[in-house]
Amino acid sequence: MIKVNFFGVLRLDYKVSSMDVECSKNVTELLERISSQKSIPIDRLISCSFYINGKPATIRSRVFDGDEVMVMSPVAGG
Amino acid sequence: MSKYGGYQGKILKIDLSTRNISDYEITDSERELYLGGKILAAKIIYDNIKRKIDAFDPENLLVITTGPLNGLLAPCSSRFNISGISPLTGLLTSSNCGGTFGMKLKAAGYDALIVTGKSKERIYIEINDDKVEFKNADSLWGKECMATQEELQNMQANPKLKTGKIVIGPAGENLVRYACILSDERAAGRGGLGAVMGAKNLKAITVQGTHKIEVKEKEKYQALIKKWIEYLRKHPLTGNQLPRLGTAGLIAPMQAKNILSTKNFSSGRFDKFESVSGEVLAEKYLVKNSGCISCPIHCTRVVSVNGKNVKGPELETLGLLGPNILNDNLEAILRWNYLLDELGMDTISFAGTLSFAMELNEKGMWDNGLEFGKIDKIDELIHDVAYRNGEVAYYIGEGSRIVSKKFGGSEFAGNVKGMELAAYEPRAAVGQGLGYAVSNRGGCHLNGGYNVILEGLGLSANQYTPKGKASFTMMFQDLMEAVSAGGSCLFTTYAIFPPSLIEKPNSKLTRFINKAIPHLGSAVALANRFPGILSLNLPTLFPHPLAISYATGMKLNFGKLKRIGERGYNLERIINLTLGMTCEDDSLPKRLTDERQQPDNKRSKVPLKKLKKTYYRVRGWDKLGRPTKSLIRRLRLPKDSAAQIYGAKAN
Ligand code: SF4
Numbered sequence: 264m265i266k267v268n269f270f271g272v273l274r275l276d277y278k279v280s281s282m283d284v285e286c287s288k289n290v291t292e293l294l295e296r297i298s299s300q301k302s303i304p305i306d307r308l309i310s311c312s313f314y315i316n317g318k319p320a321t322i323r324s325r326v327f328d329g330d331e332v333m334v335m336s337p338v339a340g341g
Numbered sequence: 342m343s344k345y346g347g348y349q350g351k352i353l354k355i356d357l358s359t360r361n362i363s364d365y366e367i368t369d370s371e372r373e374l375y376l377g378g379k380i381l382a383a384k385i386i387y388d389n390i391k392r393k394i395d396a397f398d399p400e401n402l403l404v405i406t407t408g409p410l411n412g413l414l415a416p417c418s419s420r421f422n423i424s425g426i427s428p429l430t431g432l433l434t435s436s437n438c439g440g441t442f443g444m445k446l447k448a449a450g451y452d453a454l455i456v457t458g459k460s461k462e463r464i465y466i467e468i469n470d471d472k473v474e475f476k477n478a479d480s481l482w483g484k485e486c487m488a489t490q491e492e493l494q495n496m497q498a499n500p501k502l503k504t505g506k507i508v509i510g511p512a513g514e515n516l517v518r519y520a521c522i523l524s525d526e527r528a529a530g531r532g533g534l535g536a537v538m539g540a541k542n543l544k545a546i547t548v549q550g551t552h553k554i555e556v557k558e559k560e561k562y563q564a565l566i567k568k569w570i571e572y573l574r575k576h577p578l579t580g581n582q583l584p585r586l587g588t589a590g591l592i593a594p595m596q597a598k599n600i601l602s603t604k605n606f607s608s609g610r611f612d613k614f615e616s617v618s619g620e621v622l623a624e625k626y627l628v629k630n631s632g633c634i635s636c637p638i639h640c641t642r643v644v645s646v647n648g649k650n651v652k653g654p655e656l657e658t659l660g661l662l663g664p665n666i667l668n669d670n671l672e673a674i675l676r677w678n679y680l681l682d683e684l685g686m687d688t689i690s691f692a693g694t695l696s697f698a699m700e701l702n703e704k705g706m707w708d709n710g711l712e713f714g715k716i717d718k719i720d721e722l723i724h725d726v727a728y729r730n731g732e733v734a735y736y737i738g739e740g741s742r743i744v745s746k747k748f749g750g751s752e753f754a755g756n757v758k759g760m761e762l763a764a765y766e767p768r769a770a771v772g773q774g775l776g777y778a779v780s781n782r783g784g785c786h787l788n789g790g791y792n793v794i795l796e797g798l799g800l801s802a803n804q805y806t807p808k809g810k811a812s813f814t815m816m817f818q819d820l821m822e823a824v825s826a827g828g829s830c831l832f833t834t835y836a837i838f839p840p841s842l843i844e845k846p847n848s849k850l851t852r853f854i855n856k857a858i859p860h861l862g863s864a865v866a867l868a869n870r871f872p873g874i875l876s877l878n879l880p881t882l883f884p885h886p887l888a889i890s891y892a893t894g895m896k897l898n899f900g901k902l903k904r905i906g907e908r909g910y911n912l913e914r915i916i917n918l919t920l921g922m923t924c925e926d927d928s929l930p931k932r933l934t935d936e937r938q939q940p941d942n943k944r945s946k947v948p949l950k951k952l953k954k955t956y957y958r959v960r961g962w963d964k965l966g967r968p969t970k971s972l973i974r975r976l977r978l979p980k981d982s983a984a985q986i987y988g989a990k991a992n
Contacts, residue, residue, distance in 0.1 A: 270593035272585050274620050310845050312801075314597050317610070322847070337843050338582055338594045338798070 265293060265326050271336030273311065277303050290315075291322045293332065311336050343369055346557035347409030347892035348377075352385075353451045355466065355473065357541055358399055358458030362473050365455055373895060374977060377408035377452065378826035379435040380909030382424035385455060386433060387912055387979060393921045396428035396533070397516065397540040399459035405446065405507070405546075406453040408828025409893050410885075412444040412554050413562070416570050417830035419444050419634040421524075423507075427532040427782070428518040429690065429740045430759040432917045434532025434782045437825055438507075439633030440524020442548060445505025449550025456543065465493070465545040470552070478544040485683040486510040486523040493547050505548040510685025512727040513539040517738040519690030519761075523682065526641075526652040527633060530687040532760065532782060533740075557894035565891060569884045570637045577843050578835045583640040584630050588656035589619030591798055595660070598797035598804065599769035599938065599945070602762070603664040604713060605696035606755045606930070609766040609938055611664030617671050622653065626675060638832055646679045654678040654688070657786075660764025661692035666699060667714040677723060684727035690740055691726065693761025693784075695719075697741040697754050698733070707748040709733045752931035757784035758922070767929070767947050768938035770796040772810030774947030776818070779927045779956055779966075781913040787821060787831060790814035795858055799838060801846065802858035805944035809862030811956035815869050816903075823906030827889050837882045866959045872907070875900030908976045911960075911968045915978065918986045924966035927953055 268281045279301055286293045294308040313320040314333040326332060343350035352365040365385070375384045382404040394400050403425045410418040421443025427434035446454060449470050456466075463478040481489050489508045497504050506524060513520035513535030520535030521528045529535075538544070556562050573579040582590055592614055595601035599609030615621060622642060628650050632639035642653030654662075654674055658681075662674045681688045701707035710718070710733065725734030736744050741761055745754040755762045760783025767774030773796060776789025786793065792814050796804045821831050842851050868875055876898050878887045886897035928934075929949055938945040957964065961972040968976075970983045 268615070270618070270620055271590065272581055275585055275623055280620070280624070310847065312594075312597070312846055317597075319597075333593075333597060335593055335597060337577065337846050338586070338590050 264328060266331045267293070267297060267334055268331065269334050271311070271338050273303070273307060273334070273336035277301055279303075286326055287328065289322070289326060290320055290324050290332070293326055294322070297334075307336070308334065343372060345369060345372060345409070345893040345895060346555040347413065347889065348372060349447055349450050349452050349552060349554065351451050352453040352455065353468075353473070354455040354457070356458040357456065357460040357464075357543065360475060365453075374905070374908060376823065376826040376889075376905050378406050378422040378828060379424060379437070380822060380826040380905065380912070381453065382406045382422055382435060383433065383909060383912045383916060385453070386424060387916050387982070390426065390916070391919065391985070393431075393919075394426060396426045396431065396537055399541065400457065401426045401537055401540075403456040403534060403537055403541070404453065405442070405456075407443045407447050408826050409889050410828035412447040413556060413892055414635050415566050415829065415888050416573055417633065417636045417638060417833050418828050419636070420825070420828060420830050421446070422825065423522060423529045423534050425534050425537050426920070427534070427760070428516070428536045429533045429742070430783045432758060432782070432920050432922055433913055434534065434760075436522070436529035436531045436534060437831075438522070438524050438529035439527040439636075439830065440505070440507070441503070441634055442505040442507050442524040442546075443828075444634065445548045445550065447554055448552055449548050450552040454546070456541065459540065460542040463542045463544060465543065465547065468546065468548040468550075470550045481544050482514060483511060486685050487683060489545060490523070490525070493545055497547070497549070502549065506545060508545040509535040509538045510683060510727065512536075512685040512738070514544070515727065515729045515738075516540060517686055517726060517729070518740045518743070519687040520685050521687045523685060526682070528682060528687070531689065531785060533687070533690075535685050556892050558891040562888065562891035565880065565884055565888055568881070569888070572881055573637050573833065573836055575840075576836045577840050578838070579638045579832065583638050583832060586619035586623055587630065587640050587642045587653070589622050589642065589654070589659055591656045592618040592659060593620065594798055595765065600765050600793065600797055601664050602660055602755075602764050602766040604667055605665060605700045605753060606762065606766055606932060607753070609769045611667070613669035614664060616669035617659050617663035617674060619656075621671060622659075626653070626671065633830065636830065638830075640832060644675050646676050651679045652682065657764045658688040658692065661689060661696065665692065665696045665764065666716075668716050670716060673716055673719070677719060680720065680723045684723065686723075686727060689763060690761040691723070691737070693755045694737050694741045694744060695722075697744060697750065698737055700753055701744070701748050701750050704750070706750055707744075754930055755784070757929060758926050760784045765793050766938065768933055768945050769804050771805055771807055771947045771952065772796055772814055774929060774933060774949065775807075775810055775952040775956055776814050778929050778949055778953065779814070781910065781917060788818070790817040791821070792817065799835075799843065800851070800858065801855045805942070806859050807948050807952045807955070808859035809865070810859075811952055811959050812862040812865035812869060813858070814956060815959050816865050818910055819869070819903050819906030821906070822909045823902045824885050826905065826909060827885055827902070829885055833885070834883070837879075839882065869907075869959055870961075872900035872903045875903060904976070908978060911972065911976055912978055912982070914968060915982045915986055918967060927966060
């Protein structure tokens, strides 16, 4: 099981802060599953930044059982 | 008088010692050179303070300035500036505020207000167009900021007509070195000018007026403003992220990039960051968003504290009263933020001094009872600091530099030149580290150039390389200087990033730009040196120079505005050098330059020596960080400024 935490306006748009997802492949597959479970357009998810256990990742990065993945829609400024 | 639109052509000078009221003359060519806001204020201070003085000396000036766009309904153009010598740094400080005072000052017929001297009695000043009155403030003294403003409003001849106000709270009266000045709910937060008002026995100023402001090219101006507002409303940052998450939305990306100052700047990550994030703030506590007058962005959080709707915390306050003291209680931060505002203190400097005191206690260097993660006594401490009750609170009210002089620990005292750092941990954003170190007003992220926007909070250029950072720092410092002087909120500049770069961080183009940024240093340095090559206007991405041109009748473009910013930045530097600052003061606490933030990443510290050397070179400063005589000439800075910093023979 992968724990996914959401940040940025995406989280407010879809009212989803975190979820557990079954996935043993890579971030792309993880996003596809999130997309179908939460009805979030895949384009929206692909344009996010990803961190696996605190380390930067890409859509090709592998995920493993027990990983914690941060999905953050684009944020800037301050 | 001025031939330019956008200005009232009049500056009021009030001497509190003699109660003399006079007009302060500046010429149109000075308006062309120094525009307004913090740059014009620097020119006034330069002309009047030629030697080191104490911030609490009656000779210190409070210079309240507006910019040409203030009051003309351009987006985010209620912002005005207050400058003076800072009790925290002993150097020049300027603080920007979004309250209504600036617009009302212009409506009263003034572009700026200079307050000098010291009143014998506690007073406030009431300005109604040409009429200036000194009024007894005994009944207001001791009152908190909101209560003071309410009372002042009720005391107006017509209480229904909203008057512009600036006020101080008990912290300013009691000379807390980082006391702020409030106008409505907005603070001129940084640098302690509230204490300067307190030292002058000045509780408040109210202003009201009936003057109109001329706009030179009205139709063009209005059409541009309309498009500008539309663009800001559509842009992903200014139209979506800032209104919905506020600046608080940065907590999560700062965590992701190791930039979230934690445990008194000893780390860039906090396990419980989510509890104090903008997302949780929006989900659990946000009543609504709101904004300064004439702002289409509305980044302000309105939250409920003790059943009352009040202004919520900014990112800095969340970071520094959250992770930096190992606190994950967001409700407590909302309350402290409100208390600090009411008592009139800068949340950043209070929090930075607090985390430093906690570490001193942990290390056994100062037995003060303050512990990381222990928050039950903070409400009481905030009161005690404002009223200077007891030794611990007294020293916390002095700021971290004075505390470090008394108890040691300067290597981990989070300040630069005496001003506490903002919430960005610079060992994972080394360009921001440079900015903090060289910033004219001390540990300020904005005056430091806000390089972090390239280093992870917007774009994702290499966070650890010094390459290219000095040139970008100069470019951003100058631009922000000028935008602020024009009268706009700095957040309007975020729209300079084309939406696609922000919305598609993984696209080939964005990745290419991220990779290219460090290599663009030479090109940016060239543009810094010859801003004439930037003689263009970007009416959508950066409409500021065009808006100022239409309002005033000046002929500005990107390059010319940048040059005004550069002039301002150098003039501020010259003032600081006159006040005794040296290149040694362009420094960071040793923790940030000598200790790795991440044990396995040898680049995770700020290579300040190298960055500073390049920065001085691109700025055209000598090895001692002084603007060279040729730069002074090129920027048309005051002729005697070379003598000020090099000695009398320089001319
Ligand atoms: S963006 Fe925020 S700080 Fe700037 S003017 Fe608008 S509300 Fe004020």
